[in-house]
Amino acid sequence: MKKLILLLAVLITACSPSSQGNVLPILVEPTAYIDPVSYPTAQVELAQPNQTASGIEVRMERASVEGKNVNADVCFTLPDTSDWGVSSASLTYGGILVQEYGTTLVSLQEPAAGVAGLRCDTLTFVVPPDADLSNTTIVIDAIAATPREGEYCSVYMPKIQQAMLARGIGITLDCVDVNGVLTMQILNFPPEMTQAQAEEVVYSDEFYSVKGPWNFSFNLAQ
Numbered sequence: 001m002k003k004l005i006l007l008l009a010v011l012i013t014a015c016s017p018s019s020q021g022n023v024l025p026i027l028v029e030p031t032a033y034i035d036p037v038s039y040p041t042a043q044v045e046l047a048q049p050n051q052t053a054s055g056i057e058v059r060m061e062r063a064s065v066e067g068k069n070v071n072a073d074v075c076f077t078l079p080d081t082s083d084w085g086v087s088s089a090s091l092t093y094g095g096i097l098v099q100e101y102g103t104t105l106v107s108l109q110e111p112a113a114g115v116a117g118l119r120c121d122t123l124t125f126v127v128p129p130d131a132d133l134s135n136t137t138i139v140i141d142a143i144a145a146t147p148r149e150g151e152y153c154s155v156y157m158p159k160i161q162q163a164m165l166a167r168g169i170g171i172t173l174d175c176v177d178v179n180g181v182l183t184m185q186i187l188n189f190p191p192e193m194t195q196a197q198a199e200e201v202v203y204s205d206e207f208y209s210v211k212g213p214w215n216f217s218f219n220l221a222q
Helices: 002-015 151-167 195-202
Strands: 041-045 050-053 056-066 069-078 083-093 096-098 102-109 117-126 136-146 172-178 181-188 209-218
Touching: 056 136, 056 209, 069 083, 069 136, 083 117, 151 172, 151 181, 181 195
Parallel strands: none
Antiparallel strands: 041 056, 050 056, 050 209, 056 069, 069 117, 083 096, 083 136, 102 117, 136 209, 172 181
């Protein structure tokens, strides 16, 4: 009888919760607290939303900050039917200059029947969450076109050739059929120029861009 009682005691001890000493506890990582102030959100309407330079009107009606992103809704008139976009822009706040930005196409209205086209983009600059945006300026320095196939001959060659004549630069251009595609080529250039120098003149940014600047200042401080 004593043996039976002893055996039952051993079995009860083996099955008790205290015998499961090798079971590891489950650790739950605490969730980091994010202060809402560190990720501000604000929006402002610009007092002077329109700026005109070089015959191009640029409009920035609204600017906003969402976390680290400063967004600006920008619309500008199109000089022609080419693929125009903002090619150089910067943001300045508290003496700090930010020149890197992203663009998102919002809308595009092609020129038609004597009505100027209009393109609208959202420019996005990244700043620290604690940036002082009480005195902020966005400057659009230039818009530029990316020539589509065939536009070198139909759009750009006439105005480039006219500029060469007006400046007395002896560069002659023509469009030549290359494998069934009209291609702009340099036929003649001054003897004191190299081919590379002539190409640098012909393909200068001045023929494919319009320079501003267009300046917009605002206060995004909360």
